[in-house]
Each structure stands twice: as C-alpha cells, then as structure tokens.
Amino acid sequence: MLSLRRSLLSQTKKRKTKTKLKTNKNASRKQKIIAKSHQLEDNDNEEEEDEEGFNLKSSAPSHSHGVQPLGNLYFNPGSVNSRNTGLGNLQILSDELVLEILGLLEGTQLGFLATVSKSFYVFTSHEPLWRNLVLDKVEGGFSYNRSWKITYVSTFYPSFNVAKSTRIPGLRVRDFYSDYLFQSWLCANLEMKPEWLERDNIIRKRGISVEDFIMNFEEPNKPVLLEGCMDNWDALEKWDRDYLLNLCGDVQFSVGPVKMRLEEYFRYSDQVKEERPLYLFDPKFAEKIPTLGSDYEVPVYFREDLFNVLGNERPDYRWIIIGPAGSGSSFHIDPNSTSAWNAVIRGSKKWILFPPDVVPPGVHPSPDGAEVACPVSIMEWFMNFYGSTKNWEKRPIECICKAGEVMFVPNGWWHLVINLEESIAITQNYVSRRNLLNVLDFLKKPNASELVSGTRDRTNLHEKFKNAIEASLPGTIDELTLKAEEKKAQQKKVSFWDTVTDSKVGAFKFSF
Ligand SMILES: O=C(O)CCC(=O)C(=O)O
Numbered sequence: 001m002l003s004l005r006r007s008l009l010s011q012t013k014k015r016k017t018k019t020k021l022k023t024n025k026n027a028s029r030k031q032k033i034i035a036k037s038h039q040l041e042d043n044d045n046e047e048e049e050d051e052e053g054f055n056l057k058s059s060a061p062s063h064s065h066g067v068q069p070l071g072n073l074y075f076n077p078g079s080v081n082s083r084n085t086g087l088g089n090l091q092i093l094s095d096e097l098v099l100e101i102l103g104l105l106e107g108t109q110l111g112f113l114a115t116v117s118k119s120f121y122v123f124t125s126h127e128p129l130w131r132n133l134v135l136d137k138v139e140g141g142f143s144y145n146r147s148w149k150i151t152y153v154s155t156f157y158p159s160f161n162v163a164k165s166t167r168i169p170g171l172r173v174r175d176f177y178s179d180y181l182f183q184s185w186l187c188a189n190l191e192m193k194p195e196w197l198e199r200d201n202i203i204r205k206r207g208i209s210v211e212d213f214i215m216n217f218e219e220p221n222k223p224v225l226l227e228g229c230m231d232n233w234d235a236l237e238k239w240d241r242d243y244l245l246n247l248c249g250d251v252q253f254s255v256g257p258v259k260m261r262l263e264e265y266f267r268y269s270d271q272v273k274e275e276r277p278l279y280l281f282d283p284k285f286a287e288k289i290p291t292l293g294s295d296y297e298v299p300v301y302f303r304e305d306l307f308n309v310l311g312n313e314r315p316d317y318r319w320i321i322i323g324p325a326g327s328g329s330s331f332h333i334d335p336n337s338t339s340a341w342n343a344v345i346r347g348s349k350k351w352i353l354f355p356p357d358v359v360p361p362g363v364h365p366s367p368d369g370a371e372v373a374c375p376v377s378i379m380e381w382f383m384n385f386y387g388s389t390k391n392w393e394k395r396p397i398e399c400i401c402k403a404g405e406v407m408f409v410p411n412g413w414w415h416l417v418i419n420l421e422e423s424i425a426i427t428q429n430y431v432s433r434r435n436l437l438n439v440l441d442f443l444k445k446p447n448a449s450e451l452v453s454g455t456r457d458r459t460n461l462h463e464k465f466k467n468a469i470e471a472s473l474p475g476t477i478d479e480l481t482l483k484a485e486e487k488k489a490q491q492k493k494v495s496f497w498d499t500v501t502d503s504k505v506g507a508f509k510f511s512f
Contacts, residue, residue, distance in 0.1 A: 081175060
C-alpha cells in the first residue's frame with residue numbers, strides 16, 4: 001500500500017447532485033484532505049506518517065496527471081496555478097462548471113481540446129467524461145479496456161492502435177491545483193480505513209423462530225443480522241464466476257444505465273479504478289435465468305409477501321447484486337416503504353443504518369422525499385461524515401455482513417452499503433402484515449407518481465393493491481387498522497402514566 005503523508009490542510013468545496021429516492025447517486029463534498037501529491041513527494045524524503053493520513057490501494061496509479069489539492073499551492077510560493085493559465089477566460093468558472101461544459105462535447109472535440117493547453121489536457125482526461133460518452137453511446141456494447149478514455153477510443157476507432165499509444169504514460173502537469181479533480185482521484189484510489197470497519201453493534205441471531213423474529217425485530221422495526229438461515233441454498237455452494245458465466249452465457253444484465261453480459265461486466269470490474277464503480281443490479285435475473293431463481297429460497301422469516309396478490313403487476317422486488325470492492329449503495333430508504341432482506345453469497349459488505357427519524361449526516365432529502373442530495377461517493381461520505389457519527393446521540397447500527405449471512409432492513413431505515421471485496425448477493429423487498437398499512441399509506445401520498453417505484457402504473461398502485469388485498473384477504477386491512485389504533489391508544493395511556501409515575505420503581509412522582 002502506498003502511504004499518503006501530510007503536507008497540507010485543504011478545505012474543498014461542496015459538490016452536490018440531487019437524485020431520485022432509492023437511486024444510487026449522491027452529492028456534497030466538504031473535507032480536509034491531509035495528503036500530498038506524488039509530485040511533491042519526489043522532493044520530500046520525510047518518513048513520518050500522519051495518523052490522519054489515508055492509505056492508497058496498491059493498484060492506485062502513481063499520479064493523476066500531477067493534479068494537486070489546492071492547498072498545496074500555498075506551500076509553493078511563487079508558483080502559478082496552471083489550471084488557470086491554461087483555461088484562458090474560462091478560468092473564472094468552477095471546476096464543476098468546466099466539467100459540465102466539457103460534458104456537452106463529443107469525444108473527438110474533447111480530443112482536440114486536449115491539445116490546446118496542459119490545463120485542457122487534464123480536464124479533458126477526467127474519466128467520468130469518457131465514461132458518460134461510452135455509456136450514452138453504446139448502451140453496453142463495449143468491452144472495457146484499462147480506462148474509459150481508452151475504451152471510448154477502442155470502441156469507436158477500432159483501427160486506432162491503442163495498445164501502442166497507451167504505452168506512453170499520461171502527461172504529468174506541473175503546478176496544477178484542483179480540489180475537485182484531486183478528490184475524485186483520491187476517492188477512487190483510497191483503501192477503507194480500519195476504523196471505518198471496526199464498529200459492530202448489530203444484534204446477531206442464529207436459529208430463532210419466526211415468532212421470535214416478528215416479536216423482537218419485525219414488529220418493533222429493528223435491524224438484525226440472521227446467521228445460518230441460507231445454509232441450504234445451492235447458490236452458497238455453486239455461485240462462483242465460472243458457474244455464473246457458464247449459466248448466463250450471452251444474457252444481459254442491468255448495470256446502472258446499461259445492459260452487459262456477465263463476462264463483460266467481470267472484465268470491467270477486474271480493472272475498474274473509479275469513485276463509483278458500475279454495479280450490477282438486476283430485477284429480472286430469475287426470469288432471464290430461472291436456475292438463478294431456484295438456487296435460493298426465501299428465508300423462513302420473510303415468506304409472507306402481500307405484494308404477491310398483485311401477480312405480475314407487483315413492483316420490482318428481487319435483485320441479484322454483483323460488484324467489485326468499493327461498489328455499493330449510497331444512503332437511501334427502500335422503495336414503497338417496504339422492508340427488505342439482503343443475503344450475501346460471496347464476499348462481504350459493510351452496512352451502516354440509521355433509524356427512520358434520523359437523517360444521516362451529509363444527506364439532505366427534499367421536503368417531499370422525492371429526491372436526496374448526498375456526497376458524490378460512498379468513499380467521500382466516509383472521509384467527510386463518518387467521523388461525526390461517533391458523537392451522535394443516535395448512533396447508527398453498523399456491521400460487516402459476510403457470505404452466508406442475511407441482513408434484515410426494516411422499512412424506513414436509511415442505509416449505506418459498501419462491498420469490501422467482490423460480492424454477490426440477493427436482496428428482496430417485501431410487505432408483510434407488519435408493514436401493510438405503512439405501504440398503503442405510502443402508495444396513496446399526493447406525489448405518489450414521483451415516489452412510487454419499480455412499476456409503470458405508479459398512481460394506481462394504491463387502488464390496485466388495496467383491492468387485491470380485499471379480494472384475497474378480506475377484512476385484513478380493517479383488522480390491522482383497528483389493531484394499530486388500539487396500539488396507539490395504549491401508547492398514549494402509557495405516556496400519560498409515564499408523566500406521573502416513576503416507571504423504574506413503580507411509584508408516583510410529583511413535581512411542583
Ligand atoms: O448494495 C447492496 O447490497 C445493498 C442494496 C440495498 O441497499 C438495497 O437494495 O436497498
């Protein structure tokens with residue numbers, strides 16, 4: 001592992017993007033970077049390592065065109081930021097805006113612009129620009145080759161000898177300072193810090209009864225990690241790369257905005273070094289490859305799924321999830337107010353969960369709940385916000401979920417998940433009697449057309465679901481409503497007596 005050592009304190013700007021609820025995009029960047037560029041390291045032989053420093057992955061490239069965080073400029077008196085000189089009149093624009101404008105260009109135009117100045121060379125080399133071009137234009141019909149820029153060239157100009165041109169290492173530009181570009185590179189190449197992984201405060205259970213699960217976890221809406229409840233799955237034994245590649249052949253799976261064959265996805269995930277790796281997340285895997293669906297079975301705790309009454313009209317509910325280390329899901333709440341289970345078949349996942357009444361730091365949902373703004377990447381959230389959860393009154397629940405273990409994610413809980421190694425998992429979202437009323441309430445919100453997901457007919461889902469429940473399980477909604485009202489009344493009573501009694505000693509308390 002390469003070590004980054006202290007050479008500056010640099011405050012970077014917030015990067016924000018808004019995304020639909022239950023999607024994986026994010027935004028907001030504010031941090032102190034304690035790092036030094038390799039360019040500076042060349043002139044500095046100090047050996048001490050800063051305790052707040054970060055470790056880079058061993059696969060990290062030795063530099064990102066020499067880009068340094070802005071704070072380093074102040075360590076080099078007399079130097080001029082070549083970011084500005086090379087941009088001409090555009091230098092007044094923020095890095096985000098420059099990249100936004102470059103994002104409107106075609107690959108050939110970016111190529112021409114790269115020859116204008118060193119600054120344009122660095123900006124036009126920004127990998128997400130090339131990734132967007134490839135994903136927009138070829139919708140999955142590409143074979144990833146070392147970087148998105150090379151992939152673009154080899155896809156659209158197959159006669160161009162990329163092998164020869166890429167033997168020449170990328171240019172390293174002197175005196176180029178940009179927090180935005182530096183952080184993007186840093187987040188793509190950082191190792192998870194051990195202290196981000198060590199907190200483990202989830203309740204683990206093995207072999208509990210369904211009644212126990214309902215009473216202690218599902219009814220009170222609390223997460224739990226269930227061990228041993230997928231031991232009988234064929235998937236646990238069989239699902240390695242060879243098996244899946246053989247079974248799936250040319251079938252295409254949903255990977256972010258595109259569709260990819262498994263072989264191409266693994267080719268990509270073996271080489272990827274980016275801040276937000278593409279994640280394979282496919283809701284139709286069992287329809288495409290029925291064997292995948294029969295290699296696992298729903299754990300006994302989650303067998304009641306009332307959305308089944310909708311037959312083919314039920315919203316998407318099960319996904320196969322495959323991703324390399326560093327891929328994952330940034331903070332979100334699960335769709336349609338459903339609860340979920342997530343079973344790890346290969347690899348391991350770090351989970352962080354906050355209860356419904358605690359919005360995680362750095363996460364900003366819109367008032368109607370339709371959009372969420374959060375940090376650009378999971379790594380960025382760890383760098384900038386994880387530390388602040390240490391002193392929070394309502395600490396998150398955290399754990400590492402390993403192969404063979406199942407996480408129960410109760411409805412309404414915020415959660416973030418990062419794969420610590422290449423992982424394969426199955427997740428299902430479901431509605432049981434415990435959250436039926438919640439789900440019905442959610443589906444009839446005035447902005448249901450924006451909130452409801454996983455189905456085309458968003459506005460009518462409430463009516464359809466309610467009618468289908470009435471037809472299949474007559475009286476269930478009324479019965480549950482009555483029970484909920486009784487519970488509420490009971491809670492009110494308790495809280496009144498709590499005000500006049502000391503519940504710990506069972507005696508009255510008086511206050512004057
Ligand atoms: O990346 C993962 O495994 C977590 C998936 C998840 O959070 C979800 O499906 O809601």
